[in-house]
Amino acid sequence: MTKEPFSNEISTPNKAQIEKKLAILPDLPGCYLMKNAQNEIIYVGKAKNLKNRVRSYFRGAHDTKTTKLVSEIHYFETIVTNSNKEALILEINLIQKYKPIYNIKLKDGTMYPYLKITREKDPQLIITNKVLKDGGLYFGPFPNVNAATSTQQLLHKVYPLRRCGKNEKRACFYYHIGQCIGCCDHPIQPEIYQAQITNIKRFFNGDVSAIKTELKQKMLSAAEKLEFEQAADYRDQIDYIETTVEKQHIMSQDYDNLDVFNYYYDRGWLSIQVFMLRQGSILKRKAAMYPTYSEKAPEEEVTTYIARFYTEQNHIMPKAILTPSDVDKKVLEEIFNVPVQTPLRGKKRSLLELCEKNAKLSLDEKFRLIELSTRKTIKAVEELADLLNIPQANYIESFDHSNIHGTHSVSGMVVYQEGKPDRKNYRKYKIKTVEGSNEFAHTQEIIRRRYTRLLKENKALPDLILMDGGIIQTRAARDVLENELGLAIPVAGMVKNDKHKTAALIDGYKEEMVEMNPHSQAFHFIQRVQEEVHRYAISYHRQVRSKNQFGSQLDSIEGVGPATRTKLLKHFKSLHKIKEASLEDLRALGITRPVAKRILNKLQ
Structure with a gap:
């Protein structure tokens, strides 16, 4: 593998330089690193043929997401490897190191519990949600904490290890009831620990006959001594093994200890589903869904995802992995040294198809949510623009005033971009030039201050200004915009009824009420804007009033x-x-x- 080349120089957008590099790309496997103008790595990919893959980014048409990625590429580098396997390993390492913004992010989902035998002089059997490379022995995952706890309690009773803390000076309670090995009372030889650990391993491999025999003997012995509560406890332990562990082992003979991966790809989105099968239980993980930015085929993204699933998140390797046929099974087998299969029939094939079905359902649900969100935002502002007969309303600024009998007068401004609140651009204003309650003058001051500043700083102006009020506020805003600043920004007023609810919209230039369907997306959007700007102004007014009261008493x-x-x-x-x-x-x-x-x- 060649050494990773990196430059400290800031790259510049140089189309001729990129074309020169494209012309000398090798027909070899390896990784490519896309960089932006700040020399930051924004995407890492791998390819069996670097020339074909990297060229594809700069040739032909792309979807919107890939076009966005390509528009930010100012420079790229390549690293040649000896094989596709090396390329995949290098890709994973580079993604882990640089965390490029356009690569799939493996989010930490809800982890299922494991049982772990710690690696220390006096090992413990504990429950954990994290699988680390710390030399410990991990068993699981379990479908829930209750299942893990029940199994842990059983093993504490039958094959006890250390249960107490390391600093105990004498035998603990658990030692006296036979659930701790007693290392705080006397030294335990490593051979004794190893025997217990071997028994626990056999238990998890489904060999429960020895433990059942031992428990039955203890149950009969306790009954003969008339220790009926103890005998009942042994009976319950036997029942747990027969109804849970043995049942699962029988169920899972055909497909125990498997991980099943499948995916569904549509409209530039990739949905990946993972089933983790342990002891006959299907542990369904939440679908991982991502927009894809690269020119990789979806099956290549899935191959990388599977490799990162085990290397980055430290999941325990199963006995076998099931994948769809187009995933690169050979390279995954080489990396992880476990069988990677595509079953053609039977229960395993059904599992693979079920996994794909779940991936598709998750992605369909995602698209439905996106569609609903679009209707609620983009469609709403399009309707609003049509109602007001203006070109667009993608960038909206809305104002409201608040005071009590003319004191502590303030204003709040909220911003909506593409129908969504842009909270980082909200602004608060204290009224400086007006005494008492004067809505017209308050509006003039705030409009003058806001748009004089935007003009001075040469910043973008909104498509529409919404005033929380009627004709007074819209006239005041229009007067400043037209007569003082020479601007022709559309203005509209959000009118409330006697119950202080959104009732109508008034065109600030025609001074006419705009007919609105109360069930339309535009009407609901106006309601949201009016409630938000009112909330923002009121909260600021309370803050100012509280500070003034604070100051007045101290003064x-x-x-x-x-x-x-x-x-x-x-x-x-x-x-x-x-x-x-x-x-x-x-x-x-x-x-x-x-x-x-x-x-x-x-x-x-």
Whole structure:
């Protein structure tokens, strides 16, 4: 394998340079690394033939997602390997190292529980949700925690290991009832531990006859001694083995300890489903769904996904893996040294088909959710634009004011992009130039401040401005936009009924009510915008009012000026917390003792 080449120089968009590199690509297996203008690796892929694969990115038409990836490629590098197997291993390592934004992300889903025998001088049998490369012995996965706990409790009773902590100085309770090996009471020879571990391994391999025989003998012995509660406990343990462990072993003779992978690909999305079969139980994992950005065929993405499933997430290797026929079974067998098969008939074939069916259902559900979301957002703003007879309403800014009898006047602005709230661009405003309650003047000030700034900073202007109010607010906004700033941004007012619910929409230029179907997506969208901007403005008003009340009470205390008030506000956040503070707490902020005493006396 060739050494991985990387440059510290910042690459620049150079089409001629890319064309030169495309012309000298080798007809060999290997990996390719796509980089952006900042020299960041944004995609890693592998190919049996680097020339054909890498060229395909820069030739012909692509879907939207791949076009987006290609538009960000400013440079690429290739690494030649000796075989497709080496290319796959290198691809996995590079993805783990650089975590490129366009590669499939293996999210940590809900992990099923395992039983683990720890690797230490005095090993324990514990339940864990993580499989690590730490030398421990792992058994499972189990379908749920209850199943794992029941099996653990059984093994504690029959083949006990250490149950207590490492720092115990004397025998624990479990040792006296026969559920701990007693290493805190006396040293245990490694051979004894190994014998117990061997018995546990046999148990998980389905050899339960010895443990059943031992339990029956203990049950009869306890009954003869008239220890009926102990005998009943042994009986329950036998029942658990017969109804759970043995039953599962019989069920799973044809397909025990398998992992089944299948996928469904449609419209640029890949849905992968994994069934993990242990002791006859099908443990269904949530479908992994991703948009694909590469020129790889979907089966190649699935091959990489399976390899990463075991290398990145440390899942225990099964005895065999089932995959669809187009997955590269040979390279997976070489990497993991387990059979990788595509059954053609029987129960295993049914499992493979069931896996594909689940992958398809998951992807179909994803598309339905996307369609519903599109109707709720994109279709809604398209309807809104048609109603107002404007070209588009993809970028909307909406304003609302809040005050109490003209005091603490504030405004809030929310932003919607493609019908979705863009919260990072929300803005809060304190009214600075207007005294009292004057909706018209409040609106003029905020519109003037907002769009003067956008013009000054040469930033994009919205497609539509929505005012939470009627004709007064829309006229005020239009007056500033047209007469002061020379802008022709469409303005509309969101009118409420007497129950403070969205009732209508008013065209701010025609000053006419716009007919809206209350069951339409546009109407529901206007409702969401109006509720959001009202919530945002009200929450900001409460915040300002609370701070002003805080300040007004402190200002009446002799010796408390703006600097001291600011210190107290930043540190304690509320008057209640200052009231509960001690004299020394206030002194720690640099406040003199006499002033600190006056503050506490005033508030308390």
